Amino acid sequence: xxxxxxxxxxxxxxxxxxxxxxxxxxxxxxxxxxxxxxxxxxxxxxxxxxxxxxxxxxxxxxxxxxxxxxxxxxxxxxxxxxxxxxxxxxxxxxxxxxxxxxxxxxxxxxxxxxxxxxxxxxxxxxxxxxxxxxxxxxxxxxxxxxxxxxxxxxxxxxxxxxxxxxxxxxxxxxxxxxxxxxxxxxxxxxxxxxxxxxxxxxxxxxxxxxxxxxxxxxxxxxxxxxxxxxxxxxxxxxxxxxxxxxxxxxxxxxxxxxxxxxxxxxxxxxxxxxxxxxxxxxxxxxxxxxxxxxxxxxxxxxxxxxxxxxxxxxxxxxxxxxxxxxxxxxxxxxxx
Numbered sequence: 001x002x003x004x005x006x007x008x009x010x011x012x013x014x015x016x017x018x019x020x021x022x023x024x025x026x027x028x029x030x031x032x033x034x035x036x037x038x039x040x041x042x043x044x045x046x047x048x049x050x051x052x053x054x055x056x057x058x059x060x061x062x063x064x065x066x067x068x069x070x071x072x073x074x075x076x077x078x079x080x081x082x083x084x085x086x087x088x089x090x091x092x093x094x095x096x097x098x099x100x101x102x103x104x105x106x107x108x109x110x111x112x113x114x115x116x117x118x119x120x121x122x123x124x125x126x127x128x129x130x131x132x133x134x135x136x137x138x139x140x141x142x143x144x145x146x147x148x149x150x151x152x153x154x155x156x157x158x159x160x161x162x163x164x165x166x167x168x169x170x171x172x173x174x175x176x177x178x179x180x181x182x183x184x185x186x187x188x189x190x191x192x193x194x195x196x197x198x199x200x201x202x203x204x205x206x207x208x209x210x211x212x213x214x215x216x217x218x219x220x221x222x223x224x225x226x227x228x229x230x231x232x233x234x235x236x237x238x239x240x241x242x243x244x245x246x247x248x249x250x251x252x253x254x255x256x257x258x259x260x261x262x263x264x265x266x267x268x269x270x271x272x273x274x275x276x277x278x279x280x281x282x283x284x285x286x287x288x289x290x291x292x293x294x295x296x297x298x299x300x301x302x303x304x305x306x307x308x309x310x311x312x313x314x315x316x317x318x319x320x321x322x323x324x325x326x327x328x329x330x331x332x333x334x335x336x
């Protein structure tokens with residue numbers, strides 16, 4: 001099948017952890033235009049795709065408007081003439097390490113960048129898939145599973161608010177663009193996705209535990225021995241995302257694992273799988289780390305026929321193997 005017969009897909013934040021897997025999946029049956037400014041993404045994540053004539057990369061900061069018709073490299077895909085048919089908006093940092101250091105940029109990613117992405121969708125009448133987060137629910141007041149109808153409980157002025165309130169604002173903007181301009185816009189709320197291509201120096205739980213173990217350090221768990229987390233492997237996440245894009249549903253949808261595990265048990269599994277002698281040290285939670293609830297994925301099961309299938313042990317094995325073998329990261333260097 002040649003590029004004339006394929007749809008043009010725009011992936012914003014496509015050089016990031018999840019975005020690069022999405023590029024890899026969608027290039028199988030589409031032309032893909034990947035846009036990233038490398039604030040948290042990397043060229044390494046998309047390097048296997050750069051020689052594919054149906055894959056085009058644009059380095060651009062989405063907080064500034066993006067005029068696709070001005071890029072000569074997109075002419076072979078006829079983007080200046082036919083535009084794009086689908087837009088996946090992942091252009092927002094998700095690591096507390098980043099948004100604690102760059103709070104204004106994080107807010108602009110959820111506001112200006114989202115508006116600029118939506119304007120492209122309106123211009124080309126493109127389907128729009130927006131990546132939101134469990135952060136919109138804040139810290140739940142009880143331990144129940146969180147349905148999409150849960151309004152949430154957040155500290156809108158706290159250290160984490162630049163991310164959580166930004167995501168809430170972006171969801172509101174997506175909804176209003178859908179109602180005002182009639183675009184096909186969908187919202188996905190992701191819960192703790194992990195896997196290869198996460199930066200070892202990302203600062204989030206899984207890469208941080210692995211980084212500490214690789215350096216022969218004790219593993220530091222923020223919180224108590226009873227604190228729990230849910231973890232969804234990246235391949236399960238990508239399968240869900242492609243099903244959301246094909247569905248006619250426009251309701252916000254939780255994507256994640258409904259299985260809870262204590263954070264300390266995650267640390268123990270990593271210690272066991274890596275064969276190290278690290279001890280587990282408990283310490284106070286950072287104000288940038290919130291206690292999250294468990295996703296109710298009933299809607300995803302009913303509407304998409306989706307549920308996660310990769311076990312935690314298998315997912316951790318793949319992630320550890322990648323982080324052990326990657327030559328692209330220096331475990332002694334912290335990048336944001």
